[in-house]
Amino acid sequence: MSTNHHSVELAVESAATPAPFYRSVGDEADVFRAAARRGLPVLLKGPTGCGKTRFVEAMAHELGRELITVAGHEDMTSADLVGRFLLKGGETIWVDGPLSRAVRQGAICYLDEIVEARQDTTVVIHPLADHRRELPVDRLGTTLSAAPGFQLVISYNPGYQSILKNIKESTRQRFVAIELDFPPADIEVEVVAHEAGIDRRTAGALVRLGNAIRGLQGSPLREASSTRMLILAGGLIAEGLPVRSAVQAAIVRALSDDPDIVRALGELADGVLDVT
Structure with missing residues (x-):
């Protein structure tokens, strides 16, 4: 049984917490709000440390949505996102991954630095990032429909992109893109x-x-x-x-x-x- 689930970093934001400090530079907040109203997925592009994560935290707080953050890494598998069977108390039980939890709860799921994950892992988000808004869970033989309020947000640093680490066009074209940079x-x-x-x-x-x-x-x-x-x-x-x-x-x-x-x-x- 895989134990990679221990390497997935999660953070959950609640609307009850103080508003994260963020200052808009352009129309990024307006674009995000419009995308959120339509349930459209958002791709954030920008250099490391420019405020991408803080921006998502601020928008989730403003919209009153739970935020589930997953830090991308090269060992990430689709099971890390969707879920897996685990042995607990002498029995095998299913445990939702962060993406499945967000889909069920209508939360914002933020996949940070998505290019760090293997490309075959990112394919799992395709049905969620188009009109279907569904997440196939092959191991359970079922498909989850996204609850109202669910939104998928991914980010990456274009400065690190390469032939081996880049977002596929089939993935990129499903997203509304917001480009962030260091502020004035x-x-x-x-x-x-x-x-x-x-x-x-x-x-x-x-x-x-x-x-x-x-x-x-x-x-x-x-x-x-x-x-x-x-x-x-x-x-x-x-x-x-x-x-x-x-x-x-x-x-x-x-x-x-x-x-x-x-x-x-x-x-x-x-x-x-x-x-x-």
């Missing part, structure tokens, strides 16, 4: 200050550094300095760590293991932040 500086300052609990001046300095790193020409970095990284640095500063130490720990050393790149990023940070 004024909004990012507000987000970093709020989330890290620091003043806007310090948040502004971190955002300037983030934009400087993102703007490096011919950068060897696989990822840019994300809003998430800036918030982490701000959190360390809020805890009393010197700015330079916080930036080194949360941004510079987190972006690369190459000593030359780390040294160059450190020098850039010192210049932008005017830290010696």
